[in-house]
Amino acid sequence: xxxxxxxxxxxxxxxxxxxxxxxxxxxxxxxxxxxxxxxxxxxxxxxxxxxxxxxxxxxxxxxxxxxxxxxxxxxxxxxxxxxxxxxxxxxxxxxxxxxxxxxxxxxxxxxxxxxxxxxxxxxxxxxxxxxxxxxxxxxxxxxxxxxxxxxxxxxxxxxxxxxxxxxxxxxxxxxxxxxxxxxxxxxxxxxxxxxxxxxxxxxxxxxxxxxxxxxxxxxxxxxxxxxxxxxxxxxxxxxxxxxxxxxxxxxxxxxxxxxxxxxxxxxxxxxxxxxxxxxxxxxxxxxxxxxxxxxxxxxxxxxxxxxxxxxxxxxxxxxxxxxxxxxxxxxxxxxxxxxxxxxxxxxxxxxxxxxxxxxxxxxxxxxxxxxxxxxxxxxxxxxxxxxxxxxxxxxxxxxxxxxxxxxxxxxxxxxxxxxxxxxxxxxxxxxxxxxxxxxxxxxxxxxxxxxxxxxxxxxxxxxxxxxxxxxxxxxxxxxxxxxxxxxxxxxxxxxxxxxxxxxxxxxxxxxxxxxxxxxxxxxxxxxxxxxxxxxxxxxxxxxxxxxxxxxxxxxxxxxxxxxxxxxxxxxxxxxxxxxxxxxxxxxxxxxxxxxxxxxxxxxxxxxxxxxxxxxxxxxxxxxxxxxxxxxxxxxxxxxxxxxxxxxxxxxxxxxxxxxxx
Numbered sequence: 001x002x003x004x005x006x007x008x009x010x011x012x013x014x015x016x017x018x019x020x021x022x023x024x025x026x027x028x029x030x031x032x033x034x035x036x037x038x039x040x041x042x043x044x045x046x047x048x049x050x051x052x053x054x055x056x057x058x059x060x061x062x063x064x065x066x067x068x069x070x071x072x073x074x075x076x077x078x079x080x081x082x083x084x085x086x087x088x089x090x091x092x093x094x095x096x097x098x099x100x101x102x103x104x105x106x107x108x109x110x111x112x113x114x115x116x117x118x119x120x121x122x123x124x125x126x127x128x129x130x131x132x133x134x135x136x137x138x139x140x141x142x143x144x145x146x147x148x149x150x151x152x153x154x155x156x157x158x159x160x161x162x163x164x165x166x167x168x169x170x171x172x173x174x175x176x177x178x179x180x181x182x183x184x185x186x187x188x189x190x191x192x193x194x195x196x197x198x199x200x201x202x203x204x205x206x207x208x209x210x211x212x213x214x215x216x217x218x219x220x221x222x223x224x225x226x227x228x229x230x231x232x233x234x235x236x237x238x239x240x241x242x243x244x245x246x247x248x249x250x251x252x253x254x255x256x257x258x259x260x261x262x263x264x265x266x267x268x269x270x271x272x273x274x275x276x277x278x279x280x281x282x283x284x285x286x287x288x289x290x291x292x293x294x295x296x297x298x299x300x301x302x303x304x305x306x307x308x309x310x311x312x313x314x315x316x317x318x319x320x321x322x323x324x325x326x327x328x329x330x331x332x333x334x335x336x337x338x339x340x341x342x343x344x345x346x347x348x349x350x351x352x353x354x355x356x357x358x359x360x361x362x363x364x365x366x367x368x369x370x371x372x373x374x375x376x377x378x379x380x381x382x383x384x385x386x387x388x389x390x391x392x393x394x395x396x397x398x399x400x401x402x403x404x405x406x407x408x409x410x411x412x413x414x415x416x417x418x419x420x421x422x423x424x425x426x427x428x429x430x431x432x433x434x435x436x437x438x439x440x441x442x443x444x445x446x447x448x449x450x451x452x453x454x455x456x457x458x459x460x461x462x463x464x465x466x467x468x469x470x471x472x473x474x475x476x477x478x479x480x481x482x483x484x485x486x487x488x489x490x491x492x493x494x495x496x497x498x499x500x501x502x503x504x505x506x507x508x509x510x511x512x513x514x515x516x517x518x519x520x521x522x523x524x525x526x527x528x529x530x531x532x533x534x535x536x537x538x539x540x541x542x543x544x545x546x547x548x549x550x551x552x553x554x555x556x557x558x559x560x561x562x563x564x565x566x567x568x569x570x571x572x573x574x575x576x577x578x579x580x581x582x583x584x585x586x587x588x589x590x591x592x593x594x595x596x597x598x599x600x601x602x603x604x605x606x607x608x609x610x611x612x613x614x615x616x617x618x619x620x621x622x623x624x625x626x627x628x629x630x631x632x633x634x635x636x637x638x639x640x641x642x643x644x645x646x647x648x649x650x651x652x653x654x655x656x657x658x659x660x661x
Contacts, residue, residue: 036057037631037633038628038631039628039630039633040054040055040056040627040635041097041627042093042094042095042096043096043145044144044211045095045279046093046281046344046346046470046623050279050281050347050470051347051348051475051584052470052472052581052584052623053474053585053586054583054584054586054627055585056585056587056627057585057588057635059585059587059626059637059657061587061604064589064602064611066659067612067614068656068658069655069656070118070634070636070655073111073113073118075105075109075653077109078106078643078649079106079138086132086165087137088105088106088137088138088139088642088643088649089106089137089139089621089642090105090106090621090622090640090641090642090643090649090651091139091580091622091644092142092622092640093141093142093623093625094142094625094638095142095143095144096625096627098158099114099630100112100113100115100121100174101114101115101118101627102160103143103653104143105651106137106138106165107131107140107165108125108140108162108164108165109123109126110123110124110143111123115627115636116629116636118655122176122177124177126164126166126168126170128164128165129166130165130167130200130201130204131165132201136221140163140164141206141279141622143160143161143162143208144160144209144211144216145159146159146161146240148241155173155175155176155178155180156173156182158174158175159171159172159180159240160173160174160177161208161240163191163204163205163208163220164205165201166204167191167195167198167204167220168190169184169188169191169205169243170187170188170189171240172187184242189238191203191204191220194268195231195234196231196232196267196268197231198230198231202222202223202230202231203221204221205219205220205221206277207219207278207344207468208279209280210279210281210282212320213321214239215238215240216238217235217237217280217289218235218236218238218280219233219275219277219278219291220233220275220277221277222297224272224295224298225297225299225338225514225515226297226514226516227298227514227517228271228272228297228298228516229272229297230275230297231269231275233250233251233293234250234251234269234273235249235280235318248269248323249318249324249325250270251274251293251311251312251316252270252308252310253307255307256270256308257270259306271297272296272297273308274293274309274340275293276292277294277342278294278340278341278344278468280292281344281345281346281347284320286376287321288317288320288326288376289318290316290345290362290376291318292340292342292343292344292345292364293311293312293313293316293340294313294342295309295312295338295339296308298515298517299335299336299338299340299462300336300337300338300451300493300520300524301336301395301515301518301522302334302335302336303399304397304518309334311328311330312330312332312335313330313335313340314328314331314341315328315345315372316328317379327379328379329372329379330405331368331370331372332366332405333404333405334400336394337491339368339462340367341364341366342366342464342467343366343469343471344470345362345364346365346470346471347361347362348363348475348478349361350478350549351478359382360376360377361373361375361376361382362374362375363471363473365466365470365471366465366466367460367462367464367466368412368414368465369412369413369414369415369464369465369466369484370405370406370413370465371407371413371480372385372405372407373548383408385405385407385408386405386406387403387404387405388403388404388406389402390446390448391445391448391450394450394451395451395452395453395493395520396519397519404448410480410552410553413546414447414465416537417446418444418447418459419439419444419459420439420444421436421439421440424436424536425538426529426533426535427529427533427566428531430530431529431530434529435527435529438527438529441454442454442455442457442490443456443457444457444459451491451522453492453493453494454492455492457490457527458489458490459488460488461488461489462489462524463487464485465485466482466484468579469483469579469580469582471581471582472581472583472584474584474605476586479546479548479554479584479605480545480548481543481544481546481582481584481590481605482543482582483542483544483559483580483581483592483594485577486534486536486537486539486575487526488526488527488535489525490524490525490527491522491523492522492523492524493520493521494520494523495519496519496520496521499514499520500514504523509528510524510525511523511525532565533574534577538574538575539557540575540577541575541577541578541595542556542557542559543558543590543592543603543608544556544557545608555608556608557608557610559578559592559595559601560575560578560595560599561599562574562597563596564596564597564598576595577595577596577646578594578595578596579594579621579644580594580620580621581623583623583624583626585626588604588605589602589603589611590603590604590605591603591639592624593620593622593624593639594619594620594621595620596619596646598616598617599615599616600614600615600624601613614656616639617641617650618642618643618648618650618651619643619644620639620640620641621643621644621647622639622642624637624638625637625638634660635657635658636656637657638654638656639654640654
C-alpha cells in the first residue's frame with residue numbers, strides 16, 4: 001500500500017508513532033500508579049533510618065479531615081497500679097510485615113493481627129511473673145523482626161524478638177507465635193545472667209532490641225536514682241538464631257576498669273554504669289549500631305563517680321560485628337540533671353559543605369531541646385558545637401563541668417534558657433503572682449543550674465525537652481519535626497542523715513529518691529501554680545519544624561490544650577505536657593498524639609496548621625506509624641492509646657483510614 005500510495009503510508013506511519021507513544025505513556029502512567037499503590041511495611045520500631053517517616057501519600061492535606069476509625073484492638077493487658085500490680089504505660093509502636101501487625105503489651109504479651117482488619121491471628125503470653133509495682137511503669141515499646149536470608153521455608157524463618165519485664169529475651173515464630181526452640185532455652189534467653197544486684201523489677205528491656213544482620217542488640221532499664229550499686233548498663237548482642245551471646249560492651253573506660261578492678265570480685269560488669277533504656281538504631285551498610293546512653297547511678301549527684309560517667313548521656317557508635325567502640329559524642333558532661341539521652345538516634349542525608357558530596361548524618365535529640373547533627377561514620381559534628389560556661393557552685397563534694405556543649409545548627413529549641421519572674425505564667429493574675437513568689441524561693445540561673453540544698457529550678461525538667469518519642473524527619477524536604485515538653489521542676493538535695501530520718505514514701509508529683517551510697521537523697525517536684533498550671537511560660541507543649549539545611553525554625557506551635565488538666569471552661573490552647581513522638585508522611589502531614597488532652601492530631605507539615613483531630617479513649621503516649629499491607633490497599637495511620645503515668649491506663653490499638661470507596 002505504501003508503494004502505491006505514499007500519502008497513505010505516511011499517514012499510517014504517523015498513526016503508528018502516535019499509537020506507540022500513547023502506549024508508552026499509558027504504560028508509564030500505569031507503572032507510576034502501581035508504584036503509588038505499592039505495599040509499604042513498617043519493619044522496625046522507628047521505621048527506616050529511625051526517621052519516623054512514611055512514603056505513603058494517599059492521605060493528604062486535602063482529605064485528612066475524612067479519616068475514620070478502620071479498626072480497634074483491645075488486649076485487656078493493663079493495670080492501674082493499685083494493690084501489688086505495677087501501673088502500665090502503653091508506649092508501643094507496632095510492626096507490619098507480610099500483611100500482619102505485631103505488637104507487645106506492657107506485661108509482655110505479643111499479638112499478631114491482620115493488618116487490614118485488626119483480627120487476631122495469634123497471641124503469645126510469656127506468663128510474666130514480675131507484675132508487681134516498682135518505681136517505674138510496666139512498658140514494652142515494641143518488638144523486632146528478623147528474616148532469615150538463608151531459609152525460604154520452615155518454622156521461625158521469620159522471628160519476632162523482644163524483651164520482657166522478667167528480663168528474658170524471647171524469639172517467636174512470626175507465622176504462629178510459637179517460641180523458636182533453637183533460640184536459647186526453648187525460645188528464651190535469661191538477660192540477668194552475669195548481671196549482679198538486680199531486684200525483680202529493677203532490670204529489664206523497655207525498648208525493642210535492634211536487629212542488624214543476625215544479631216539482636218539490647219540494653220535495659222535500671223532504677224538509677226535508687227542507689228549507687230544498681231546493675232550494670234552493659235549492652236549485649238545475641239545471635240538471633242541460637243540466642244548465644246556474641247559480644248558485650250559496658251559503658252566504662254579501660255582506665256576506670258583498671259582503677260576499680262578490685263571492686264568486681266565475682267561480678268563480670270561494674271555496678272552503677274550508665275544504662276541504655278532508650279531505643280537503639282544503626283546503619284547496616286556502615287556496620288554500626290548507635291547506642292543512646294543514660295546516667296550512671298545516682299542521677300543527681302556525681303561527686304564520687306571517678307570517671308564512670310565518661311560515656312554517660314552520650315550517643316555511642318559500636319562495630320556491629322564485634323561491639324568495639326568506634327566513636328562517642330557526649331551531649332552533657334558530668335550529667336547531674338538526669339538529662340540522659342532518651343531519643344533514638346535518627347539518620348538522614350544532608351547537603352555537602354560548600355558544594356561538596358552529600359553527608360551521611362546522625363541526628364540526636366536531647367532532653368535539653370538540643371539537636372546535634374553528627375557525621376554518622378566518625379561522630380564529628382557537622383556544624384559547630386560550642387562549649388559554653390554554665391552555672392557552678394553545686395553541693396559540697398560535687399565536681400561540676402565548667403562548660404557544656406551547645407549546638408549552633410539548629411540552635412537550642414527549648415526556650416527561654418533561663419526563667420525569671422517576668423516569665424511566670426498561670427491561669428489568672430493571682431496564679432502568676434504565686435508563681436513569682438515560688439520561683440524566688442529557689443536558685444534559677446538558667447539551663448544546667450546544679451542541684452542544691454535549697455532547691456534549684458530545672459528547666460527543661462528531667463522529662464524534657466525531647467524524650468523517648470524522638471524526632472521525625474522528612475528525607476525529601478530535609479525537614480525535622482519534634483515535640484517538646486515545657487515544664488519546670490525543682491530539684492533539692494537532702495543530706496543523708498536528714499533524708500533517712502524523713503523516710504518518705506515514693507509518689508508523684510512529689511518524688512523522693514534515696515540515692516543510697518551517696519551523701520544525699522533528693523526530692524523533685526514540678527513548679528506549679530495554686531491552680532495546677534505550670535509556672536513557666538506557655539506553650540507548655542510544642543511542635544516545631546526545623547529546616548535541616550539552614551538550621552532555621554520553619555514554624556513552631558503549641559501542642560495540646562489544657563483539657564484533661566484544667567476544669568471547663570479553661571480548655572485553652574496552652575500546649576500540654578506530652579510524651580510520645582511524631583510521624584511524618586509524604587502526604588504533607590505530621591501525625592501525633594502524646595498530649596494529656598487525649599487528642600490524636602494531624603498538622604500541615606509546611607505550615608503547622610492543625611487539619612484534623614479526634615478524641616482517643618486514652619491518651620496516646622506512643623509514636624504513630626503508617627502502612628499499606630497489600631498492593632492497592634488502603635493507607636492506615638495507627639496509634640496505641642493506653643495512657644501514661646499521669647493518665648488513666650488502657651489498651652487500645654487504633655487504625656485510621658480514609659472511607660472505603
